[in-house]
Each structure stands twice: as C-alpha cells, then as structure tokens.
Amino acid sequence: xxxxxxxxxxxxxxxxxxxxxxxxxLFFAGHHAPGGGFxxxxxxxxxxxxLYLAYDIETVHKGIPFDFKKVAALGVLLxxxxxxxxxxxxxxxxxxxxxxxxxxxFGKMGFSTVTIFExxxxxxxxxxxxxxxxxxxxxx
Amino acid sequence: xxxxxIAILLPFVCxxxxxxxxxxxxxxxxxxxxxxSVPFILFLLLARYIPQIAGGKTFIHTYEWxxxxxINFTTYLDGLSMxxxxxITGVGxxxxxxxxxxxxTKESLHHFYCYLLLFMGAMLGVVFSxxxxxLYTFWELTSVSxxxxxxxWHHRKASRAGARKAMTITVFGGLSMLAGFLMLHVxxxxxxxxxxxxxxxxxxDHTLFIPALILILIGAFTKSAQFPFxxxxxxxxxxxxxxxxYLHSAxxxxxxxxxxxxxxxxxxxxxxxxxxxxxxxxxxxxxxSFNAVRQTDLKALLAFSTxxxxxLIMSLFGLGSVGHYYGYAENTVFYxxxxxxxxxxxxxxxxxxxxxxxxxxxxxHEVGTRDIRRLGGLMALMPVTFTIAVIGGFSMAGLPPxxxxxxxxxxxxxxxxIRDVEAFSISDVGLLFPIVAWVASxxxxxxxxxxxxxxxxxxxxxDKVDKKPHEAPLGMLLxxxxxxxxxxxxxxxxxxxxxxxxxxxMASIYPTFPxxxxxxxxIHAWHGINAEVLMTLGVIIIGTILxxxxxRWKPLYRIFPQRYTFNTYYNRMIEFSENSSAKLTNRYMxxxxxxxxxxIYVFFVALIAGYFIWSDAIAFDFAKDSTIESYxxxxxxxMMFAAVWMIFAKGRVTAMLLNGxxxxxxxxxxxxxxxxxxxxxxxxxESVTTALFLxxxxxxxxxxxxxxxxxVQWSKAVISIFVGATVTLIxxxxxxxxxxxxxxxxxxxSYELAGGSNIVNTILGDFRAFDTMLEVVVLLxxxxxxxxxxxxxxxxxxxxxEN
Numbered sequence: 049x050x051x052x053x054x055x056x057x058x059x060x061x062x063x064x065x066x067x068x069x070x071x072x073x074l075f076f077a078g079h080h081a082p083g084g085g086f087x088x089x090x091x092x093x094x095x096x097x098x099l100y101l102a103y104d105i106e107t108v109h110k111g112i113p114f115d116f117k118k119v120a121a122l123g124v125l126l127x128x129x130x131x132x133x134x135x136x137x138x139x140x141x142x143x144x145x146x147x148x149x150x151x152x153x154f155g156k157m158g159f160s161t162v163t164i165f166e167x168x169x170x171x172x173x174x175x176x177x178x179x180x181x182x183x184x185x186x187x188x
Numbered sequence: 189x190x191x192x193x194i195a196i197l198l199p200f201v202c203x204x205x206x207x208x209x210x211x212x213x214x215x216x217x218x219x220x221x222x223x224x225s226v227p228f229i230l231f232l233l234l235a236r237y238i239p240q241i242a243g244g245k246t247f248i249h250t251y252e253w254x255x256x257x258x259i260n261f262t263t264y265l266d267g268l269s270m271x272x273x274x275x276i277t278g279v280g281x282x283x284x285x286x287x288x289x290x291x292x293t294k295e296s297l298h299h300f301y302c303y304l305l306l307f308m309g310a311m312l313g314v315v316f317s318x319x320x321x322x323l324y325t326f327w328e329l330t331s332v333s334x335x336x337x338x339x340x341w342h343h344r345k346a347s348r349a350g351a352r353k354a355m356t357i358t359v360f361g362g363l364s365m366l367a368g369f370l371m372l373h374v375x376x377x378x379x380x381x382x383x384x385x386x387x388x389x390x391x392x393d394h395t396l397f398i399p400a401l402i403l404i405l406i407g408a409f410t411k412s413a414q415f416p417f418x419x420x421x422x423x424x425x426x427x428x429x430x431x432x433x434y435l436h437s438a439x440x441x442x443x444x445x446x447x448x449x450x451x452x453x454x455x456x457x458x459x460x461x462x463x464x465x466x467x468x469x470x471x472x473x474x475x476x477s478f479n480a481v482r483q484t485d486l487k488a489l490l491a492f493s494t495x496x497x498x499x500l501i502m503s504l505f506g507l508g509s510v511g512h513y514y515g516y517a518e519n520t521v522f523y524x525x526x527x528x529x530x531x532x533x534x535x536x537x538x539x540x541x542x543x544x545x546x547x548x549x550x551x552x553h554e555v556g557t558r559d560i561r562r563l564g565g566l567m568a569l570m571p572v573t574f575t576i577a578v579i580g581g582f583s584m585a586g587l588p589p590x591x592x593x594x595x596x597x598x599x600x601x602x603x604x605x606i607r608d609v610e611a612f613s614i615s616d617v618g619l620l621f622p623i624v625a626w627v628a629s630x631x632x633x634x635x636x637x638x639x640x641x642x643x644x645x646x647x648x649x650x651d652k653v654d655k656k657p658h659e660a661p662l663g664m665l666l667x668x669x670x671x672x673x674x675x676x677x678x679x680x681x682x683x684x685x686x687x688x689x690x691x692x693x694m695a696s697i698y699p700t701f702p703x704x705x706x707x708x709x710x711i712h713a714w715h716g717i718n719a720e721v722l723m724t725l726g727v728i729i730i731g732t733i734l735x736x737x738x739x740r741w742k743p744l745y746r747i748f749p750q751r752y753t754f755n756t757y758y759n760r761m762i763e764f765s766e767n768s769s770a771k772l773t774n775r776y777m778x779x780x781x782x783x784x785x786x787x788i789y790v791f792f793v794a795l796i797a798g799y800f801i802w803s804d805a806i807a808f809d810f811a812k813d814s815t816i817e818s819y820x821x822x823x824x825x826x827m828m829f830a831a832v833w834m835i836f837a838k839g840r841v842t843a844m845l846l847n848g849x850x851x852x853x854x855x856x857x858x859x860x861x862x863x864x865x866x867x868x869x870x871x872x873x874e875s876v877t878t879a880l881f882l883x884x885x886x887x888x889x890x891x892x893x894x895x896x897x898x899x900v901q902w903s904k905a906v907i908s909i910f911v912g913a914t915v916t917l918i919x920x921x922x923x924x925x926x927x928x929x930x931x932x933x934x935x936x937x938s939y940e941l942a943g944g945s946n947i948v949n950t951i952l953g954d955f956r957a958f959d960t961m962l963e964v965v966v967l968l969x970x971x972x973x974x975x976x977x978x979x980x981x982x983x984x985x986x987x988x989x990e991n
Contacts, residue, residue: 074868078946078949078953079944079945079946079949080944080945080946081945081946082864082865082868082946082948083865083868083946083949084865084946084948084949084952084953085952085953086869086952087865087868087869087872090869090872090873090876091872093876094872094875094876094879097876097879098879101879101882117971117972117975120967120968120971120972121968123964123968124964124965124968127960127961127964127965128961128964128965131957131958131961139252141252141253141254141958142957142958142961144953144954144957160944162944162949162950162953162954165953165957165960165961166949166953168964169952169953169960169964172964172967172968173967175968175971176967176968176970176971177876177971179971179972179974179975180880180971180974180975181876181879181880181883183974183975183978183979184880184883184884184974184978185883186978186979
C-alpha cells in the first residue's frame, strides 16, 4: 500500500532542520541552562527518526551514511575514554576539568572536558535510538 | 614509574588494535611477528630495572582511581613482581616466536593473538598491582582470557568443555578470594598490600584474619591447580600447544603461587597457613606425579607433571613460612631457604616445562599424534627435538647437569630440615614430609623417563602415525633451544640468578628480616655426600627399577574405581546444578509478561513499603506542603481519567494514546514545578516511544480481552492498588525523610565545583558521572541486544551447533 505522504514530507523537510538545530543548541546549552548530552542526543535522534518515517530507509541512508551501531560505540568510547583519560593526568578516575578562554568574536567562553563526556552520551543516545528503531522497522 | 604502567597497558592497547589492523598486517607478514615485539620490548624495559631492584630499591606509583573508596591503580615493582614480570614477558616472547611457526596463517590468528595479549596484560596486572581490588580485577581477567584461549578451537566439543571447566573452577576460587580480600579490608582498613604487610601485627588478632586466610588460599589453590582443584588443568590441554606452554607452565597457573608468595608476609606465621600450604602442596606433588605415570597422551602427562611441580613449589612456600613464625634469628634463618628454593624452582620449572611443552608440540606437529602408544623411534629422525626432550626431561627428573637438579636438592634439604622444627606440632609427623617428597620424586623420575623413551627410543611405527616424521623447521626449534640454554646455563651459574633475581624477591617475602644476603644461600652443584645426594641416588635406582617393571605394577591404577574420582564428582555437580537451575528457571520464567510484572511489583511493594513501615518512616505533615493550585488539580484529574480509561480500552491505539496523555501530562507537571530539563526529556522520550509503537503496531496482534479467572483478576487488582498506594505513600513521606544526607549542598556549590550552573547536568556529568558512564554502556548493550534479537535470528539449519 502506498501512503500519500506529501504533507508529511514537505513538513519534514523544514522541521527536521529546526529539530536538529534545537538538538545541537540543547547539547551546548546544557552546561548552564536546560539541555545536555542526553536530551540533545534524544532530540537529534527524534529528528532522524522523523526523516525515516517520512522517507524510506534507503533514501535517508544516502543522506546520512552512518552505521548507527558504530555511532553508539563511538559514543561509549568517548564517555569511557574521558573517564580513563583522567588517569593519565594523575588525577582520579572521571575527574573533569573546566576553564574560561577568551575567544575572538564570541568573547569569554567556558570550555570543559564534560563537553566531551556529554558528546559521548549524546552520540550513544543517537546511535542506540536509531539502531533500535531501524532494526525493529526492518524486521520482517 | 611509568614503565610498569606501560607494561600493563601496552598488551591491552595492542590487543585492541589487532582487530582493526590485522587485515593490513596480514599482507606484510605472519601476525605473530608484530605481536612478538610487545613482550620483547616489555622484557627489555623491565630488565633495565634488574640492577636497581637487586640493589634493594622498590618502585611504587599510585594513579588515583576511586580514592574515596581506597581503590587506586597502584603499581608496585619489587623483587617478587620482577621475577613474575620477567617470566611473563620472557616466556611470552618465546611462546609467540614458537607460535609463529606452529600456527598456520589459515587459523584465525587475530583472535588468537588478541586473546594472548589480553591474557599477558591481565597477568602483568596481577603481579604489578598493589591494590587488592585491582589485583582481583586482573585476576578474573586472566580467567576470562584463558577461557578464550583454551576454547580457541571452539568447534571441538572437548575444547569448549575444557575451557568451561577451567573457568568454573578458577572463577569459583576467584570469588572466594574476593571475599577474603574484603575481609582483609575490614580488618586492616586498607586495600594496599604494602600497607597490610606493614600493619600485620595489628590485624593478626582480628576475628576475620583466619577466614580471610582460608578464602584467599582457596583462590590461590584453584588457580594453581592444587589438589583437589587440579582437575581443570589436564582438560585445559585442549588449547593449542603454545597456549599450554604459556598458560600452563609459565604464567597463569603460577598466579596462585604468586599470591601465596605475596601474602606470606601477612599470613606466614600462622599454623593454619603452614599446614594448608605445605600439606596441600605435598599431596598435589604426590598425586600429580603418581597420575602422570599412567597417562598415554604426552600433553596429559605434562599436565599432571605441571600439577605435581606446582605442588612442590607450593609446599616449599609452606615450609618457608616457618621462617615467619620464628622471626629473624641466626639459627632459624635457615628455614627461609625453603622459600628461596621455591622461587628458584619456579624459574627452573618455567624453563624446562616450557621447553617440554614446545617439544611435545613439535612432535604433534611433525608426527601427527601425541599418543605414546603410537610413538617411538624418533631419535634418529628428530635429533634436535630429542636433545630438547632429554635436557628438559632430565631437568624435570632432577638430574645433573640441569637446573632442576639444584632446586630439587634444595627441596630435599627443606623437607629434611622441617623434621626438627618445634612448632605447629610438626615433629609428630615430621618424618612424613621427606618420605612423601621422596616417593613423589621417584614417580617424577619415572614419568620423565617414560616421556623421553616412549617417544624417541624403541621402534618407529610408521603405520600408526599420520605423517612421515622429520625434523621441525629451525624457527619452531628456536624457542625450546633458548629455554634449554637457560636450563643448562642456570645449572652452571646459579648464583648470578640467585643474586640478581632471587635475592630481592626474598626481601619481598621476608620484609622484616634485616639482611637479604643471609636469606640467599650460595648454590652449589656439588655439596658433598649427604642425605640429599643419597636420596637422589635412591630416586634414580628405584625409579629405574619401577620403569623397567612398569607393565607389572601398572594394573595398580585400575584398583582405584573411576566413579570415585574428582572428575566424576565435578561432572555430577555440574549436571546437578544445570538440571536444578533449569527446573527452577522454567518454573518462574513462564514467558508471560504479566507474570514478570507481578514479580517485579510484589518485590517492589515488599521491599520499599516494607522498609518504610519497618523503619517507621511514614510521617505526613500536610502543613509543610505548598498549596495546590486549581490547574494542578485539573491536570491530576485528566491523568486519572486517562489511567482509568486505559484499563478498559478496547484497542491498542486507544491505550497507546491514553498512555501518551499520561506522559505528556507528567511533562506539564515538570514545567509547572520548574524542572525544564525533565520536562524536555519527558516530552522527547514520549514522542520517540510513540514513534516506536507505531512501528511495532502492525506486527502486534489485536488486543484480546483476557479470559482469565475472576480470582486472578482480583489478585492483579490488589497488586496494582498496592503498588499505587506504595508510590503515593513514598511521595508523601519522602518530604520528611531525613535518613540520608541530602545532596542539596552540591546544588549550592555546583558552579564552584564543576563550573556549570545547570545543576542537573553537573550531577549527570560530574558529581555522579560514574552512573552516567555506566548507563551509557547499558544503553549501548540494550541497543545491541535489540539489534541482535531482531537481525541475527539463527536460520533453522544453523541452530545445531553441537558436534
């Protein structure tokens, strides 16, 4: 059965960018405002899921040619990596560092290793959510 | 001391790289050449420290891991860990060199070397860790990686069975050891072995001291294949021969020996320790050598021989612990020589047993069988292999001019000396020690002769062997030849080894003794006509007679009925536990989701409500609560309406939408109560789960009204009401619950401590980042689980994996 999904596709084309932008914004905002790795990743994942719902798997795969299992694995590697990395700097496991640096144009900006950790969380969430949805929908 | 950290981590890093790089590397050369560099570099790195260690220095470095729980990655390099470090990397290099020629490129080499490097790293971690928890982690990692190595040829049923047996027994011991470690922690309030050794006087009177001793010894005994746990070692011989040479002669089985040596300053003076270690060691020595004689498979013979030699080393550490009992005094320092002999024999055993395993591998590889009934007459065809066998075998039998002779003489000295000890009521049974040792040595001599003569003398039986025998290629012979050079070299220059390697290790075993040079006896190859030499002569004479009359007394083994062996008991135990756990599991794993929810909810209510009632924590004071606004009430009624309607919903879509109403309403509540993080998360999760449901929807059957009994329905209703009541109670009571320290202090300091003003995120990413990290891992595993369940369903014809 062929569903008439013109409206869905048209809306998706615009909305996906808003969702993805929101996801990235949430990810970076997390340090001081609502947001963070988990929720940012979830929003990104929901954007991708919307794409998959509107278009078929092959089409989306052409645009986003990632193996999402590997994305999830990369995320876990990042998260555990920052945890283990602190050992090499002679500080306890999972110690996070942060500091402020003056950047041209943007002014004073905070940089923190938590961001890497959160990026790991975000990538894992994206990878796992999309993997689950894809494997269930592909199942015959 | 970054060297030690490198030594532990480099094998792991390389093991992680192999799966990524092996395709590229395979084109260049045999994968083994690249892997060989790892232990070789580590050996050289460690060897640089030999002069400093011999000078009495020790190196320690702490990398903080979880300092709040006293769990730190503390590396400690002293004489004792140096010996093991050198053995692991040195023998490891030779084994990998050997494996390059032994394993053809058709095998899945990347798996093999990956496991081997994992094992090497774990082993180095065991010997270099000072922290008990870290040591335990590496200890279990050696069990896991050796499991993978033993089951390397996993298409063979025997390999899998052997691997499982080794794993079951060693992990059982490991868990008991963990309990012992925790008891030690309770007694001494530290996880650091060094600190426990330093405070040993304080903890010796603790009630948990003896239980800890016994539990830790069980760990050591299982790992080192001591009687009656020795049954896993012969079965582990299903592994490829390089693995047997490495794991079962030089490294893994010696982890238990290491543990006993490492803990002897703590437990050494105890009578329980002396009796357990020395008697279990002697029994193992005798039982192993006695059983080795009847084996017909060369590797099985060597396996029992390893069991017996490990018993010898173990018993020597037991005898040496008498030195701890007496403390340092001029007339008792003599007893410490048993420990010295143990360390000496440890090294000797690694050299000759490594060479012998490799020799057997060569025979197997070139002739096609290891069965001594089919072998014979290979001397002329394989002269180099024959020489290796003679050097290794004679050293094992304790004959000059090979290193086994020296350590065996010292063993005799130790068992003779123990007769005169006036402690632990040894003098009553003192005479038994030398007798058992001597009888076991006779059997050792017999099986060593069997090993050599049945393989190389006699007549060649060309019709019984699979291949036309010829000498092995030079590369395969190289490693055993190097080991044989050590076997002979140590005999002629034993005191070099004694001074540089053994002396600092003695200082680690007897840290309270002032002069290490006194602990290091000068080793003489010829020590005059005395009791030890006469005992050796007796071993040779009686051993030869027994070997000549082997056919006549071999039926002796058949007297012992098969159904009383430990293997039978082990099999019965496994069978029983498998059957009973299957029965138990089938009883509650019904496959009915409702049942599982019932278990979860009943447990939840019993535990949570039970705790609140038991601890009298239910106290309401509505005066403290803030006022309830009208829009909150409306939202509550919407949710109640949705929840009740859901129970009576006819279709899945209706139920799903109502569930969505609940979820979004909760998000509203989060917004009202100013928790934007939670509201956002709730909203997105709700959307994603709805999408997921829509995907699954077409595969689900129609919602059928349950045709269950009235009683069942009522019990479900009761459970639901209880769950709801419990949650409500907790919500009401938790405001007044002050049994735990509130985390609110962190909220105030989040900006100073973590540099973030979003508390939720600083908790997730910083204060409680350990939870988050593991949750991420769990998430990945769950995702992979769904993927595996839906994608990798075995096809019908593939379900049968047995052979």
